[in-house]
Amino acid sequence: MLTPEPHTQLTTAISTDRAIIMGDPARVDTIASLMDNVQEWAYNREYKSIVGEYKEKKILAMSTGIGAPSAGIGVEELHRVGVHYVVRVGSAGAMQKGIGLGKLIIAEGVVREDGLSKRYVPEIYPAVPSYRLMNLAHKYAPEAVYGIVRSHDGFYTDDNADDEAFWSGKGIVGSDMESGILMVIGRQRGMETLSILNNVVLYEGDLSAGVNSLVSGEDIVAQGEKESLLAALNILSDESLEATL
Numbered sequence: 001m002l003t004p005e006p007h008t009q010l011t012t013a014i015s016t017d018r019a020i021i022m023g024d025p026a027r028v029d030t031i032a033s034l035m036d037n038v039q040e041w042a043y044n045r046e047y048k049s050i051v052g053e054y055k056e057k058k059i060l061a062m063s064t065g066i067g068a069p070s071a072g073i074g075v076e077e078l079h080r081v082g083v084h085y086v087v088r089v090g091s092a093g094a095m096q097k098g099i100g101l102g103k104l105i106i107a108e109g110v111v112r113e114d115g116l117s118k119r120y121v122p123e124i125y126p127a128v129p130s131y132r133l134m135n136l137a138h139k140y141a142p143e144a145v146y147g148i149v150r151s152h153d154g155f156y157t158d159d160n161a162d163d164e165a166f167w168s169g170k171g172i173v174g175s176d177m178e179s180g181i182l183m184v185i186g187r188q189r190g191m192e193t194l195s196i197l198n199n200v201v202l203y204e205g206d207l208s209a210g211v212n213s214l215v216s217g218e219d220i221v222a223q224g225e226k227e228s229l230l231a232a233l234n235i236l237s238d239e240s241l242e243a244t245l
């Protein structure tokens, strides 16, 4: 009997080296509808997981909740059960004018404004995706906005608007909360990672309205979510990715 990882309840019996992670457990149900032979794996705390197939490749999908601490635990436990390739499919707020709702934003690097990743490596260490997965992103999502994103720890700090204006001025294209920790832990553990984000808030737009539009499944952001999930599934089932198990 294999001992499950304490938070995700995963074991090596998932028998796959590739995973798609997302903040919201509801998104796991959405990706399940795009996959074949889906098996529910576990639902403990914020970690809901399924194993299914896409183009005959076995892929795990798992939610990690909001923020770096819970995402970091999820990524570490993925590593412990043999996962090598991890693609995050998240939502984001645009940091530049002209990036429309439902537009995909793919992180070429991440400004690490979270707390946890600094406990792994100093802030001058870059958070960057896998070159191989990035090449596949260009194959399957050529119209996405590619650029540096920012991963932060919260929305409601007193200086949030100033912080966003500062990073927008530096050319950052979008904000999320987990891409930075994914890439930092991934590099430390020898995993290959990528982050694909669906824009749900226009730059300087209303955060509550944007995030609520995702919750209520409004067409334009639901379409962006579906595109982001299909891009991740196509990337992880691409024949060029070597099996590592």
Ligand SMILES: O=P(O)(O)O[C@H]1O[C@H](CO)[C@@H](O)[C@H]1O
Pocket (backbone or CB within 6 Å): 022, 023, 024, 065, 066, 067, 089, 090, 091, 092, 175, 176, 177, 178, 211
């Ligand atoms: O939609 P998910 O993947 O949760 O991603 C974004 O949405 C949450 C905030 O609303 C944060 O987790 C942020 O990174």
Ligand SMILES: O=c1cc[nH]c(=O)[nH]1
Pocket (backbone or CB within 6 Å): 091, 092, 093, 094, 175, 176, 177, 200, 201, 207, 211
């Ligand atoms: O503005 C936003 C929207 C979603 N997620 C974020 O981190 N920021």
